[in-house]
Structure formats: C-alpha cells, structure tokens
Amino acid sequence: MQGGRMLVLSTVLLGVVAPAGAAPVVGARAAIVMDAATGEVLFEKNADDALPPASTTKVLTAIVALESGRLDDALRVSSYAAETAPSKIGLRPGQRMELRHLLYAVLLNSANDAATVVAEGLAGSEEVFAARMTARARQLGAVNSRFANAHGLTAPGHVSSARDLALLFRHGLGIPLFREILATRAIQVPIDGPTVRRVSLRSHNRLLTGYTYPVIGKTGYTRAARRCFVGSANHDDREIVIALLGSSDLWGDAKKLFAYGFGAPDEKPPVVMAGMLPSLDRLQRAATRERLRRQAAARAAAEGDDEEPRSEAARFAVQLGPYRSRKLAATARSRLARRGYSAVPAGRALRVGSFSSRSRAEQLAKRLRQRGYSTTVVAVR
Numbered sequence: 126m127q128g129g130r131m132l133v134l135s136t137v138l139l140g141v142v143a144p145a146g147a148a149p150v151v152g153a154r155a156a157i158v159m160d161a162a163t164g165e166v167l168f169e170k171n172a173d174d175a176l177p178p179a180s181t182t183k184v185l186t187a188i189v190a191l192e193s194g195r196l197d198d199a200l201r202v203s204s205y206a207a208e209t210a211p212s213k214i215g216l217r218p219g220q221r222m223e224l225r226h227l228l229y230a231v232l233l234n235s236a237n238d239a240a241t242v243v244a245e246g247l248a249g250s251e252e253v254f255a256a257r258m259t260a261r262a263r264q265l266g267a268v269n270s271r272f273a274n275a276h277g278l279t280a281p282g283h284v285s286s287a288r289d290l291a292l293l294f295r296h297g298l299g300i301p302l303f304r305e306i307l308a309t310r311a312i313q314v315p316i317d318g319p320t321v322r323r324v325s326l327r328s329h330n331r332l333l334t335g336y337t338y339p340v341i342g343k344t345g346y347t348r349a350a351r352r353c354f355v356g357s358a359n360h361d362d363r364e365i366v367i368a369l370l371g372s373s374d375l376w377g378d379a380k381k382l383f384a385y386g387f388g389a390p391d392e393k394p395p396v397v398m399a400g401m402l403p404s405l406d407r408l409q410r411a412a413t414r415e416r417l418r419r420q421a422a423a424r425a426a427a428e429g430d431d432e433e434p435r436s437e438a439a440r441f442a443v444q445l446g447p448y449r450s451r452k453l454a455a456t457a458r459s460r461l462a463r464r465g466y467s468a469v470p471a472g473r474a475l476r477v478g479s480f481s482s483r484s485r486a487e488q489l490a491k492r493l494r495q496r497g498y499s500t501t502v503v504a505v506r
Contacts, residue, residue: 148168148385149168149381149382149384149385150381151170151369151372151378151381151382152372152373152374152378153170153369153370153371153372153373153375153378154171154174154176154351154370154371154372155170155171155172155174155176155286155287155368155369155370155371156168156169156170156171156172156287156367156368156369156370156378156382157169157170157172157287157288157291157366157367157368158365158366158367158382158385158386159291159292159295159365159366159367159368160363160364160365160366160386161295161298161357161364161365161366162363162364164292164295166288167365167385167386168382168385168386169287169288170287171287172286172287172288173269173286173287173288174269174286174287174370175269175270175271175284175285175286176284176285176286176287176350176370176371177277177279177283177284177347177349177350177370178270178277178283178284178285178290178345178350178353178370179277179278179345179346179347179350179352179353180212180235180276180277180343180344180345180346180347180353181277181285181290181343181344181345181353181354181355181368181370182272182274182275182276182277182283182285182345183231183232183235183240183275183276183277183343183345184232184290184293184294184297184343184355185258185261185262185270185272185293186231186240186243186244186258186275186276187228187231187232187297187303187306188261188293188296188297188300188303189247189254189257189258189261190224190227190228190231190243190247191228191297191300191302191303192261192300193224193247195224195247196223196224196225196228196302197223197224197225198223198224198246199221199222199223199224199317200221200222200223200224200227200242200243200245200246200247201219201220201221201242201246202216202217202218202219202220202221202222202238202242203218203241203242203245203472204218204472204473205241205245205251205447205471205472205473205474206238206241206242206245207238207472208471208472208474209237209238209240209241209276209278210237210278210503210504211237211504212234212235212236212237213236213237213238213239214230214234214236214238214239214324214326215238215324216236216238216239216242216316217318219318220316220317220318221316221317221318222239222242222314222315222316222317223315224243224246224247225302226314226315226316227239227242227243228243228302228306229306229309229312229314229326230314230324230326231243232306232307232343233306233309233311233312233326233327233328233329234326234327234329235329235343235344235345237276237277237278240274240275240276240277241274241275241276243275244274244275251274251275251447254275255272255273255274255275258272258275259271259272262285262289262293265292265293265296266289266292267285267286267288267289267290267292267293268289269284269285269286269288269289270284270285270286270289270293271283271284271285272285277345277347277350278347278501278503279347279348279349279350279501279502280501281501285370286370287368287369287370288368290355290368290370291355291366291367291368293355294342294343294355294356294357294366294368295357295366298357298364298366304341307328307330307341307342307343307356308333308339308341309326309328310327310328310333310334311325311326311327311328312325312326313325313326314326329344330342330343330344330356331376332356332358332376332379332380336380337360337383337384337389338358338359338360338383338387339358339359340356340357340358340379340383341356341357341358342354342355342356342357343355343356344375348483350370350371351370351371351372351373352369352371352372352373352375353369353370353371353372353375354367354368354369354372354375354379355367355368355369356379358383358386358387360387361387363387365383365386365387367379367382367383367386369382440479440480440481440504441478441479441480441481441482441483441485441486441502441503441504442469442476442477442478442479442480442486442502442503443476443477443478443486443489443490443493443500443501443502443503444471444474444475444476444477444500444501444502444503445457445461445468445474445475445476445477445493445498445499445500446473446474446475446499447472447473447474448473448474448475449473450473451470451472451473453473454470454473454474454475455470457475457498458470458475461475461477464496466493476503477489477493483502486502487502490502
C-alpha cells in the first residue's frame with residue numbers, strides 16, 4: 126500500500142501536466158486543427174494520410190447537393206437506395222423527398238439510404254455522383270480524397286484525409302444552409318408517398334450542446350474507419366475547424382483539439398507545490414473520478430454514429446453490382462449459380478453468403494474479385 130501511495134505521489138510531483146500551448150496528445154490515427162478564417166494549420170498529426178472517412182464523407186455529399194441549385198426538387202427513392210445498409214431512415218421504393226429534407230437526414234441521422242437517393246437523384250447513379258464528389262474535392266484542394274459512394278460505407282479506394290476533410294468543411298461553412306442543418310438538434314421532415322408521413326431526425330453530434338464551445342459537425346463510424354469527426358466551433362469571435370480519423374476516444378480527442386485551438390487547457394489539474402502533498406483520501410477520490418470518467422467515455426464511444434450494426438447478431442454478405450438493369454443482375458445470378466454460388470437479388474444488386482464476421486465475408490469477396498466480379502462487403506440484418 127505504501128509503495129502504491131509513493132508511486133501516485135511521485136507521479137503528481139513530477140507533474141504529468143502539459144505546459145500551456147503544448148501540442149495535444151490524441152489517440153486518433155490522424156488529426157488537424159485549422160483556423161476557419163485563414164486556413165492556417167495550428168496542429169496536425171498524419172494529416173495527409175489517406176484513410177477511410179466513414180460518414181464524414183457526407184459533408185461533401187451535402188456540399189455537392191447544396192451547390193446543385195435543386196433544393197426544392199422532390200427526388201424519388203429507388204429500390205437500390207431503399208436497400209442501402211444502415212444507418213437509414215427506412216425510405217421505401219417510390220417515395221419522394223425534397224432534397225433539402227434529404228440533407229437533414231444525411232447530416233443529422235447519417236442516413237445512408239437518404240445519401241443514395243441524393244446521389245441517384247442528382248447524377249443518375251451512385252457511381253457518377255461519386256465521380257462528381259471526387260472532382261469537386263480536387264477543385265477545393267482536397268487532393269488525397271477519392272470517393273466511391275455518397276454515404277461512406279467501406280469500399281475499395283474510398284479514402285480521405287484529415288486535411289482534406291477540414292478543407293471541405295471550411296468551404297461548407299460558407300454555405301448558409303450547411304451551417305443551419307448542422308446546428309439543428311432535432312427536426313421532423315415530410316416524406317411523400319401514398320400518404321405523407323413525417324420522420325423524426327436527431328443529430329449524432331454530442332458536442333452540439335452542453336460543451337464549452339458550440340460545435341457543429343459530422344460524425345462517422347465503420348469498423349475499418351473507427352470513429353471520425355469533422356466540425357467547427359466559435360469562441361471569442363474566432364472559429365476553428367478540426368478533423369479526426371480513426372479515433373477510439375472521439376469526444377475526448379475532439380475536446381483536446383478544440384481546447385488547443387482556442388488556447389485553453391482541456392483540463393486544469395491542481396498545482397502541487399513542494400511541502401504541500403495531497404492526502405491519500407484526495408488522491409483516491411481523484412483516481413475514482415478518473416476511472417468513472419474513462420468508463421463514461423467508453424460508454425459514449427460504444428453509442429456512436431454506427432453505419433454498420435454492431436450487435437452480436439450482425440451478419441455480413443458480399444454484394445455484387447448494382448447492375449444497370451435487373452435483367453443483367455439475373456444473368457449474373459445464373460452465372461454464379463453455375464459456379465456453385467447462391468445469390469439473392471437486392472434490387473439491381475446481388476448478395477452472396479451470410480457470415481457472422483466481416484473477415485469471412487472478405488475472403489469470399491476476394492475470391493469473387495479474382496473471378497472478375499466487382500464486390501463490396503455489406504452489413505445485413
């Protein structure tokens with residue numbers, strides 16, 4: 126007990142407290158802090174690494190849509206869009222939704238079905254829209270990014286970087302509706318069908334309210350990307366943008382970056398002077414508080430913005446397509462049957478297998494790619 130006490134006291138005396146202005150220590154794979162007005166980079170860590178961005182992808186989806194001038198257009202939900210893997214708001218084939226309302230679903234609920242409706246409605250197909258996204262990213266200086274879809278689910282070659290996401294978000298801040306949507310905590314929007322129904326939407330951004338600074342931003346999560354965030358905050362007439370990719374403590378990392386960007390320490394540990402050692406009870410209480418804080422952070426991380434179901438019952442399949450028509454999908458299904466694979470139609474796409482782990486599905490996807498098929502591993506219910 127005495128040895129443990131001395132170890133704790135030594136740690137306090139040595140002062141594991143970063144001096145004011147010291148660079149933040151974050152566990153994310155990549156991070157950046159940028160001045161929103163000037164574009165000056167205040168801090169970066171692996172900021173140009175090309176990494177899976179998960180649903181932070183939807184920032185660019187929204188920018189391309191907002192710049193289309195078609196916010197009042199009612200876009201139709203296709204079978205393919207309705208079958209997009211979760212997260213989703215349960216859109217059904219044949220329903221229609223105004224583009225501006227779809228963007229609330231995209232940015233607040235991180236709805237993948239809504240993002241696919243946006244892509245198909247504005248460009249005719251997800252592939253063409255993704256190419257537009259990549260081209261627009263290049264125009265805005267995001268040179269490390271390439272997009273394969275509008276929602277951010279894991280796909281070969283679908284990558285971005287912390288610097289690119291900060292640049293894109295900074296551009297979005299100049300679009301009025303972009304800020305308005307991201308500053309919305311909850312809203313109901315209509316969906317047109319045989320009858321008009323309203324769907325409730327709610328932001329996944331835990332820093333939108335109740336934090337030191339008012340933060341707007343977009344979260345993201347997939348197993349490959351881990352937890353991601355890009356957003357901005359205002360303080361003393363100054364705005365900064367942060368981006369995080371591959372974090373395991375998303376909100377903890379984000380708070381450190383905002384505190385650093387605004388020149389304020391995230392935490393203010395007590396200053397211990399020689400001859401003024403804290404009592405053992407105080408140290409034990411501090412250790413208990415820290416343990417509870419870490420447990421709360423772990424619970425928060427487990428409740429994040431999941432684009433793929435994380436329950437033990439989650440299943441994975443290999444998706445082929447979408448094909449240009451259901452007829453072509455049926456032809457591909459027959460070819461697969463001759464090779465011994467049983468494929469299930471999913472709109473203009475096909476799904477093969479049902480696996481309890483993504484790695485097993487990836488093995489099948491690799492074999493099918495070697496046979497010339499274009500494959501994606503998707504989570505299914």
